[in-house]
Amino acid sequence: MNTNKNFMHLISYRSVIRLLLIIIVLPMTFITLSNCSGDDADPQPEPTAASEIRSISPTSGYVGDTIEITGTNFGSQMSTNTVRFNAITAKLTAATATKLTVTVPAGATSGKVSVVTNADTATGPEFTVLSLHSVDSFSPRSGEVGTEVIISGSNFGSNKSLVTLTLNSLSIPVLAVNDTQITASIPTGAATGKFTVTINGKAVESATTFSLITENPVISNFYPSGGVAGGQVIIAGSNFSLTPEDNIVKFNGVAAKVINASSSQLKVITNYGTTTGKIEITVTGKSGISAMDFEILAPVVTSFGPDKAGIGSTIQLYGSNFGDSLELIKVKFNGVETEPYYLPSTNIVWVRVPSGATTGKITVNVGGTDGVSATDFTVLPGLWEKIAQLPQSPSRMDAITFSYGSKVYAGLGQLQTKDFWEYNPDSDTWTQKADFGGTSRAYASAFTLSGKGYVIGGANNESPYNQLSEVWQYDPSANTWTQKADFPGGPKLHAVAFNIYGKGYITTGKSDNAYKKDMWEYDPDSDTWTEKASMPASASVRIYAAGFSVNGKGYVGTGFNGSVKLKDFWEFDPVANSWTQKTDFPGDARNSGIGFSTGSYGYMGLGVTNVAQSDFYQYNPVANSWTMKSNLPYTMQQVASTSTPGGYGYIIGGNGSVSSTFKYIED
Known part of the structure; x- marks a missing residue:
């Protein structure tokens, strides 16, 4: 019994001890855990009293400068302070309760400095x-x-005592200063180098070098020893300025342009009007003169081609000393000036014959020096004028065209379209008319009768390929197409067509792949065709011939007979129903040329020999003679041609160096 009581007392005693331990240890554990939850550093009390800025030092500075702010009740940790320069936050580099060190931030502007702590915001000066x-x-x-x-620069201020200027580390006296300019004088002992301007401890260096000149410039050599005005010359020597524009270079008194400079070499370009003589170089008032003359070479015109052409034609001039600058070249045709437009080398220059030019010598002036051709250039009569382009004209080969009054009509061709257009020379405009009545086609022929146009034959390149014998009439007044009686000679391609006294005629060409030389006459009143005399046995069959009618006769020439190109020329008399051979076409044998007539003359040319041609000739049927006229300014073939009253011829579409539309005007 006593044993049990002792045991019970022991339990009660131990329980009390445990309870006391819990009461004592648990609060200490909580305190320890609380202390461990913060930073490793000793805790700092946050400001509880109002902070105050007493001063900042310095009170002015540049972005990136270090500034100290002194005062009271700042946070002793950088993280408990925010410093702003006129609302732009700065980076702190050190902090105590009485001093903050910060860097002036990018974007800062002049204004109040403020410090924000957990207690409040202090605003300073x-x-x-x-x-x-x-x-x-x-x-x-x-x-x-x-x-x-x-x-010259910016932000220099106005107090020269705050400005330090050096040249290549040597101090330079400042004579005057304002916000954008510093005036100084180069002192004894200076050397070539860069300027450095220091203000408030900030140094800024010039990008370029000042060249100190101590002696007169010396010209020891130059090359080439001669050349054309506008050419480049290298001058070797000494005491030149490193700055190109500070070297004043003259050739026999005419200023040159310095494009590159070192102390021992200048690269210059001679100017217009330069003549043979000494070279003089002046640098800051000090001068040097070459011992030898620089010789200006006159341009030489040895030949030109072609040697005859019309206004607007391109002429290639050959020779030497043309230089390498188009701007310095002037060309005159018997005194009439024109500007060259292409300079492939110093020995070749391209020009166009100017309006008003007449037969005579060609003069080439390079930089003010003349060179004159030994032979005359012949200006051919006639004028080609580029007019408004037929819509979709580029690559519109083998189209058809005819005229009524002063209007020109054109369309069809290898574009395989049916569009048809009217040209008004008064407004230089094209107006689309009713589409062609049949299928699209190329290689057709056309003529005008009684105010209506007729389109004969051709071929449709759409699948399947169809050679055609259809005849279609266009009425310009009604803007309508009407199909007429088919051509009875079978399909007709690549033929020549013209009108004579109210009747239409078509000859040569191809039918079912056979080359032809037949002649047919069309009567619009009866809508009938009548076969006439074919070209004689001595005349070859042919395609892509050219022709026209004038003074009641028809004329056909050139073409291709399946083996060779042709240049023979034939006259057809519808009254006698006979053919007569005339003087051959004067140009090279060819096909795909053009033909038309104005007044009492016929015209033929262009086409292709082995290359496209631009030559053009007038035929006088009374004299049975040819006269070369102004070349087309471009080479063209497979064009359509027609003429209108007043001496105007038109060519449209085609293929060659250009596809366009031109009007020919006889002088």
Whole structure:
């Protein structure tokens, strides 16, 4: 029994001890855990009293400068302070309760400095953010001792005592300063180098070098020893300015342009009007003169081609000393000036014959020096004028065209379209008319009768390929197409067609792949065709011939007979129903040329020999003679041609160096 009581007392005692331990240890554990939950550093009390800024030092500076702010009740940790320069937050580099060290932030502007702590915001005095000065340029770029130099830039201020200027580390006296310019004088002991401007401890160096000139420039050599005005010359020597524009270079008194400079070499370009003579170089008032003359070479015109052409034609001039600058070349045709447009080398220049030019010598002037051709250039009569282009004209080969009154009508061709257009020469415009009545086609022929146009034959390149014998009539007044009686000679391609005294005629060409030389006459009143005399046995069959009618006769020439190109020329008399051979076409044998007539003359030309041609000739049926006329300014073939009253011929579409529309005007 006593044993049990002792045991019970022991339990009660131990329980009390445990309870006391819990009461004592648990709060200490909580305190320890609380202390461990913070930073490893000793905790710092946050400011509880109002902070105050007493001063900032310095009170002005540049972005990136270090500033100290002194006061009271700042946070002793950097993280408990926010410093702003006129609302732009700065980076702190150190902090105590009485001093903050910060860096002026990018974007800061002049204004109040403020410090934000957990307790409040303190606003201090204004801080002035200074703008860093710049050195943009200086003038002159070279000079001798005593030369006054003006350095241009920004933010120099107006107090010269705050400005330090050095040249190649040598201090330079500042004579005057304003916000954008510093005036200084080059002192004894100076050397070539860069300027450095220091303001408020900030140094800014010039981008370029000032050249100190101590002696007269010396010209020891130059090359080439001669050339054309406008050419490049290398001058070797000494005491040149490193700045190109500070070297004043003259050739026999005419200023040249310096494009590159070192102390021992200048690269210059001679100017218009330069003549043979000495070279003089002046640098900051000091001069040097070459011992030898620089010789200006006159241009030489040895030949030109072609040697005869019309207004607007391209002429290639051959020779030497043409230089390498189109701007310095002027060309005259018997005194009438024109501008060259292409200079493939110093020995070749391309020009166009100017309006008003007459037969005579060609003069080439390079930089003010003349060269004259030994032979005359012949200006051919006639004028080609580029007019408004037929819509979709490029590559519109083998189209058809005819005229009524002063209007021109054109369409069809290898584009395989049916569009048809009217040209008004008064407004130089094209107007689309009713589409062609049949299928699209190329290689057809056309003539005009009684105010209506007729389109004969051709071929449709759409699948399947169809050679055609259809005849279609166009009425310009009603803007309508009407199909007429088919051509009875079978399909007709690549033929020549014209009108004579109210009847239409078609000859040569191809039918069912056979080359032809037949002649047919069309009567529009009865809508009938009558076969006439074919070309004689001595005349070859042919395709792609050219022809026209004039003075009641028809004329056909050139073409291709399946083996060779042709240049023979034939006259058809519808009254006698006979053919007579005439003087051959004067150009090279060809096919795909053009033919039309105005007044009492016929015209033929262009086409292709082994290459496209641009030559053009007038035929006089009374004299049975040919006269060369103005070349087309371009080479063209497979064009359509027609003429209108007043001496105007038209060519449309085609293929060659250009596809366009031209009007020919007889002188």
